[in-house]
Structure formats: structure tokens, C-alpha cells
Amino acid sequence: MQNSLTKLLNIQIPIIQGGMVWCSGWKLVHAVCNEGALGVLGSGSMYPDVLEYHIQQLHHQKVYNFAVNLPLLYPQIGDHIQLIAQYKIPIVITSAGNPATYTSKLKEIGCKVFHVVANLKFAQKALDAGVDGLIVEGTEAGGHNGREEMTTLTLFPEIRKLTQKPVVAAGGIGSGKAMYALMAMGADGVQVGSRFAVSAESSAHVNYKNAVIQSQLGDTVLTLKEVTPVRLLKNDFYNQLQNAYQNKASVEEIKQLLGKGRAKKGIFEGDVQEGELEIGQVAASITKLQTVKEIITEFKEDYQAAQQQMLNLNWQ
Amino acid sequence: MQNSLTKLLNIQIPIIQGGMVWCSGWKLVHAVCNEGALGVLGSGSMYPDVLEYHIQQLHHQKVYNFAVNLPLLYPQIGDHIQLIAQYKIPIVITSAGNPATYTSKLKEIGCKVFHVVANLKFAQKALDAGVDGLIVEGTEAGGHNGREEMTTLTLFPEIRKLTQKPVVAAGGIGSGKAMYALMAMGADGVQVGSRFAVSAESSAHVNYKNAVIQSQLGDTVLTLKEVTPVRLLKNDFYNQLQNAYQNKASVEEIKQLLGKGRAKKGIFEGDVQEGELEIGQVAASITKLQTVKEIITEFKEDYQAAQQQMLNLNWQ
Numbered sequence: 339m340q341n342s343l344t345k346l347l348n349i350q351i352p353i354i355q356g357g358m359v360w361c362s363g364w365k366l367v368h369a370v371c372n373e374g375a376l377g378v379l380g381s382g383s384m385y386p387d388v389l390e391y392h393i394q395q396l397h398h399q400k401v402y403n404f405a406v407n408l409p410l411l412y413p414q415i416g417d418h419i420q421l422i423a424q425y426k427i428p429i430v431i432t433s434a435g436n437p438a439t440y441t442s443k444l445k446e447i448g449c450k451v452f453h454v455v456a457n458l459k460f461a462q463k464a465l466d467a468g469v470d471g472l473i474v475e476g477t478e479a480g481g482h483n484g485r486e487e488m489t490t491l492t493l494f495p496e497i498r499k500l501t502q503k504p505v506v507a508a509g510g511i512g513s514g515k516a517m518y519a520l521m522a523m524g525a526d527g528v529q530v531g532s533r534f535a536v537s538a539e540s541s542a543h544v545n546y547k548n549a550v551i552q553s554q555l556g557d558t559v560l561t562l563k564e565v566t567p568v569r570l571l572k573n574d575f576y577n578q579l580q581n582a583y584q585n586k587a588s589v590e591e592i593k594q595l596l597g598k599g600r601a602k603k604g605i606f607e608g609d610v611q612e613g614e615l616e617i618g619q620v621a622a623s624i625t626k627l628q629t630v631k632e633i634i635t636e637f638k639e640d641y642q643a644a645q646q647q648m649l650n651l652n653w654q
Numbered sequence: 655m656q657n658s659l660t661k662l663l664n665i666q667i668p669i670i671q672g673g674m675v676w677c678s679g680w681k682l683v684h685a686v687c688n689e690g691a692l693g694v695l696g697s698g699s700m701y702p703d704v705l706e707y708h709i710q711q712l713h714h715q716k717v718y719n720f721a722v723n724l725p726l727l728y729p730q731i732g733d734h735i736q737l738i739a740q741y742k743i744p745i746v747i748t749s750a751g752n753p754a755t756y757t758s759k760l761k762e763i764g765c766k767v768f769h770v771v772a773n774l775k776f777a778q779k780a781l782d783a784g785v786d787g788l789i790v791e792g793t794e795a796g797g798h799n800g801r802e803e804m805t806t807l808t809l810f811p812e813i814r815k816l817t818q819k820p821v822v823a824a825g826g827i828g829s830g831k832a833m834y835a836l837m838a839m840g841a842d843g844v845q846v847g848s849r850f851a852v853s854a855e856s857s858a859h860v861n862y863k864n865a866v867i868q869s870q871l872g873d874t875v876l877t878l879k880e881v882t883p884v885r886l887l888k889n890d891f892y893n894q895l896q897n898a899y900q901n902k903a904s905v906e907e908i909k910q911l912l913g914k915g916r917a918k919k920g921i922f923e924g925d926v927q928e929g930e931l932e933i934g935q936v937a938a939s940i941t942k943l944q945t946v947k948e949i950i951t952e953f954k955e956d957y958q959a960a961q962q963q964m965l966n967l968n969w970q
Contacts, residue, residue, distance in 0.1 A: 339967060339969045339970070341967070351969065408659060417947070425804065435859060441881070442784070457871060457872055458870070458871045463764070465855060476805065476807070477805065478804075478805040478808050486872035487875075487876070488794075488935055489792065489793065489794040489805040489806065489807065489825075489827035489869060489935060490805065490807050490828055490834060490937070491792070491794060491806050491807050491825075491827075491835075492794050492826045492828070492934075492935035492936050493871070493935075495829065495831070495832070496871050496938055496939060509805075509807075510805055510807035510808045511807075512808070512811075514813065514969075515808060515839045515840070516839060517810070518838050518839075518964070519835035519836065519838050519839050520835065520963050521809075521836050521964065521967060522834050522838060522963065523830060523832060523834075523835050523960070524831070526962075531775075553808070554774070554939045555773060555774045555802070555804060556773055556774070556802035556804060559803075560803070573959075575951060586902045596768075619805060619807075619808035619809075620803055620808050622808065622812055622825065623811060623812060633881070638720060638969050641969050642969060643681050643967075644838040644839065644892040645838075645967075646965060646966070647838065647840075648834070648837065648838050648961060648964065649965075651655060651837060652655060652961070653655045653667065653830075653954050653958060653961075654655070654958050
């Protein structure tokens with residue numbers, strides 16, 4: 339399935355794996371790239387030496403065409419960019435920050451740059467900064483998230499109108515049918531996060547994966563809106579937040595309650611009650627642990643089924 | 655375009671017009687039915703004598719195959735149901751209440767019954783109560799809205815799995831491409847609200863329509879969550895609400911600020927600063943006043959364009 343996105347990124351299928359903190363290490367990237375999609379290292383949860391280790395592991399496996407997700411507010415971003423240059427990483431996906439600052443620098447060192455956006459303003463800023471494409475993420479996505487709370491279905495078409503460059507849809511894409519749906523709306527490809535967070539190759543803790551698998555419809559929530567909005571699974575930590583909100587806690591008190599390292603505690607260390615369990619609304623659709631190969635095979639079957647079904651549903 | 659939904663409802667295209675307060679009078683229903691879709695009277699903003707007038711107007715126009723939207727918490731619901739029986743209304747769309755109470759009564763008087771749901775629990779309750787189909791509404795929809803804040807893209811597939819009966823997608827369906835997308839995900843049809851709220855035939859005030867037309871991405875918000883969650887356009891009234899929330903107002907104080915008749919003031923009387931301007935996130939995509947005929951023609955063109963584009967995008 340070749341289109342402008344697959345050609346630009348040198349991949350076989352227009353699926354980008356979300357670069358998720360504590361999930362997206364070299365094993366996940368390796369598995370995703372093996373299936374012809376774009377694997378993405380989640381550098382937001384890696385110190386520079388850890389990022390370097392994961393890059394080296396991929397190179398040892400002869401995997402070179404992968405991306406690094408670079409949160410633009412990462413404290414040691416200079417070190418990360420140096421590694422990206424040194425190891426000639428072909429694609430960088432920037433997020434959580436102003437694309438004006440780093441896009442030209444990344445382009446100079448030879449990277450293709452995609453920026454993740456959740457509103458019109460940053461989409462325009464990213465295009466002005468010269469990105470190669472956009473990833474448009476709706477509020478149903480897991481983890482850090484836009485303040486406007488626009489859903490993928492309503493946000494995507496408005497951003498699509500801005501540019502002829504590749505635009506990728508993200509947030510709520512949990513099946514090949516959803517992928518087909520968004521591509522019919524004009525997406526050049528999709529980014530899939532939650533499904534891969536719960537894959538066998540994800541570096542997340544098995545307790546986290548099981549918590550997602552057991553979750554039901556409506557079990558995720560967008561919270562911490564005064565700090566940085568984040569979508570997570572409801573648990574004891576979330577209940578503590580709710581109590582604090584009900585007791586009219588100040589932003590400072592909420593920040594203290596959050597503390598440091600909550601996402602690591604939940605996702606990587608498997609403390610599913612005290613940790614921050616970042617995941618998207620598609621969590622409800624995830625019912626078992628699968629390998630990346632199984633997930634992508636299922637996407638393909640569902641995509642084909644959707645296409646087949648729509649062949650003859652003509653509006654004449 | 656015939657399928658199980660069009661056959662059941664005796665319509666030509668699988669589009670249901672949302673039964674919206676202060677917008678969905680007999681003129682809108684007439685125009686929608688004329689185009690082969692299902693028009694729906696919004697009885698939630700009508701006293702029984704007003705509902706009777708609108709039904710009579712439609713019958714004078716020889717329009718019989720339309721629906722009434724019946725909010726199940728409406729105070730004079732008995733009178734409304736009596737009118738539905740008396741005038742042999744063929745289809746009733748229930749919402750905002752427990753489907754167990756009235757579904758069998760409506761079925762007994764010969765109505766086909768669809769219930770609007772925003773979560774798994776009420777979907778199952780409605781099916782248990784014997785509804786003919788479900789309308790699944792995501793959080794991007796305008797007006798009153800589910801507490802779970804599930805988006806259409808993630809809510810719809812989970813409800814779809816529950817039943818072989820017709821399931822209609824609602825919330826964020828602002829174009830024929832979005833309609834095609836949701837039908838590819840298994841919807842038997844779509845409900846369209848906001849686009850018709852701003853049509854020439856909508857009974858809403860021109861000031862309200864202009865406010866929606868001028869709105870931008872991110873200008874709607876889901877608020878009043880402690881009272882009844884509602885999605886509306888930000889304006890002075892919303893700013894007053896925000897101030898109250900920031901000053902830690904009690905639920906009682908919020909209810910007092912809301913008062914009575916805010917939706918009528920905004921939508922029907924055109925006070926766009928002091929009224930409640932209910933509208934969905936697709937507001938951002940609405941840029942001009944169109945007739946129902948123009949809107950449905952555009953839907954058809956966009957649907958066909960999406961289908962054409964996907965014919966050859968094969969995943970092999």
C-alpha cells in the first residue's frame with residue numbers, strides 16, 4: 339500500500355507506532371519495523387545514554403529506518419539531538435513544545451520531521467517551521483494531550499485542509515477499520531499508540547498491560563488539566579487526585595500530589611494503583627496480549643473487511 | 655442506498671437529523687424528509703400544544719414518515735406520548751432517561767423506537783427493553799452529553815459489538831466523508847445534528863447560526879458536568895460559569911447561575927452572550943448558511959469522493 343507517506347518515510351504500510359514513554363524501546367521498534375510500519379523510540383523517558391543504547395541495539399539488528407520521538411520540552415534535548423545526528427536517525431517526530439525552535443536544526447542534520455499537533459495554532463506553526471508532515475492527535479489519545487479536547491473525528495478534517503503535505507491521524511485508532519475510516523477522511527496514514535503499548539514487545543510492565551486489558555469502556559479520563567492534561571486509567575492515584583479536586587486543592591497541591599516519576603511507577607514498574615497509567619480510550623477494545631505481528635495482521639484483515647463492505651454501499 | 659436501517663425506517667438515505675431543542679421544528683423536518691432522510695421533531699423544547707401544532711403542519715404537507723425525539727425526563731411526557739399515539743407517529747427516538755420505562759409502551763402503540771446512548775450500560779438497558787435500534791453518541795456532539803466523555807471513534811465500535819440490530823453513529827458527523835468513515839466502521843447510518851441546526855430551515859435564531867458560523871476550532875466546550883453535561887459555544891455566559899468554577903462555587907450556586915431557559919435565550923431568542931449556545935465540535939467546519947438540500951447534496955458528493963478514493967487503496 340504505497341502513498342505519499344510510505345514513500346516519504348520509506349515504509350510498506352502507512353502506520354506509525356506512537357513513541358510512548360516507558361513502552362517504546364528497541365524491541366517494540368524492531369518488531370514494528372519488521373512488519374513494514376514505522377517504529378518510533380520514545381525518548382521522553384530515556385536519559386541520553388539509554389537512548390543511545392536503544393539506537394545501538396536497533397543498529398545491531400540492522401534496523402536503520404526508524405524514528406525517534408522527541409518531546410521539545412525534554413531537559414537534555416541538546417544531547418538527544420546530538421545522538422540523532424551522530425547515528426543519522428532518518429525521521430524525528432517532535433511533540434510537546436514549539437516546533438519553531440528545533441525543526442530547522444533537525445532538517446539541517448538530515449532528518450525528516452513530523453510534529454504532533456492537537457490544535458490549529460500549532461499545526462500552522464509547524465507548517466511555517468517547515469516540517470515534512472503533521473500528526474494530528476485527538477483527545478481520545480492516551481498520555482499527554484491537547485487542552486482543546488477536540489476529538490480525532492472533528493480535529494483531523496480541519497487540519498487536513500491546511501496542507502498538501504502528509505497528515506497522519508492519531509487518537510482512537512485501535513483497529514484496521516478505524517484506520518480505513520480515517521484514511522477515507524483524507525489521512526495519509528495513522529499513528530497507533532495504545533494497541534502497541536499493550537503488545538508483547540512493549541517494554542511496559544505486565545501489570546500495566548493487564549490493567550489495560552481488564553479495563554472497560556469509560557475507564558480512562560483526561561485529568562491534571564491545570565498541570566499538563568493527560569489521559570490515564572482510573573486507579574487509586576486518580577481517586578486521590580479526585581479527592582484533592584473535590585477539596586478544592588490548589589494547582590501547587592496537585593503538583594505535589596503528582597510528584598515525580600508517576601508514569602514510570604505505573605507503566606514501567608507495574609504499580610497499577612500508585613502509578614500513572616497512561617492509555618487511550620481504545621483501551622476498552624483491547625482484550626488480550628498480542629504480538630506486534632498479530633496486531634498488524636488483525637489491522638490488515640479489518641482494513642480489508644471495511645474496504646470490501648464499502649465497495650457496494652453506493653449513494654446514487 | 656438501501657440497508658437494514660433505511661428499510662426499517664422507510665427512508666432513502668441512512669441519515670437521521672438530530673432532534674435538537676429550538677432548532678428542529680416542522681420546517682426542518684419537512685426539508686429533511688423531502689431529501690429522503692429522517693426528519694425528527696425536537697419535542698424537548700415544545701409544550702404539548704406546540705408539539706401538536708408541528709405534527710399537524712407536517713401532516714398538512716403530507717409528510718407522515720418522520721420521528722419525534724422524546725427526552726424521557728420531559729415533565730409532561732404522558733401528554734407527548736398521547737399525541738404520538740393519536741397522530742400515529744411511526745418512529746420515536748428516546749433520549750436522556752431510562753429506556754426500560756417507556757420502550758414497551760411506545761412499541762405497544764406501534765412506534766419503532768431508537769434510544770440514544772453514550773455508554774455501555776444504557777446501550778444494554780435499551781436492548782433489554784426491546785428497542786429497534788441504537789443511536790451511539792460521542793462526546794463531540796452538541797447539547798446534552800454523556801458523562802464518560804467517550805469519543806464517537808472509540809465508543810461506537812464497542813456498542814456495535816453488542817447487537818445485530820441497526821446502530822447509528824452520532825457526534826462529529828459533519829460531512830459525507832465522516833459518514834462514509836463511520837459506515838465503514840459498521841454503522842448502519844449516521845445522525846447529523848449541528849449541520850442541520852445551522853441550516854436555513856432550522857428554527858434557531860439567525861444570531862445563533864451566525865455565532866456558530868463564525869466559531870473556530872476549539873470554541874466549544876463540555877461544561878456543567880455536575881449538573882447535566884452540555885457542549886456549547888464559549889461566550890459571556892460560559893465565562894461567567896468559568897469564573898464561578900474558579901471561585902469554587904457550589905453545585906447549588908452553579909444551578910442558580912444557569913437558571914431557567916438559557917438554551918431558549920441563546921438558540922431561539924438569539925442572545926448569543928447570555929444564552930446557552932448548544933452545538934457540537936463540528937461547529938468549526940461550518941462556514942456558511944446552507945439549505946438542507948445543499949447540505950445533503952454536499953454529503954452525497956463527499957461520500958462518493960471518499961468511496962472513490964478508497965477503491966484503489968488496497969492493503970495486499
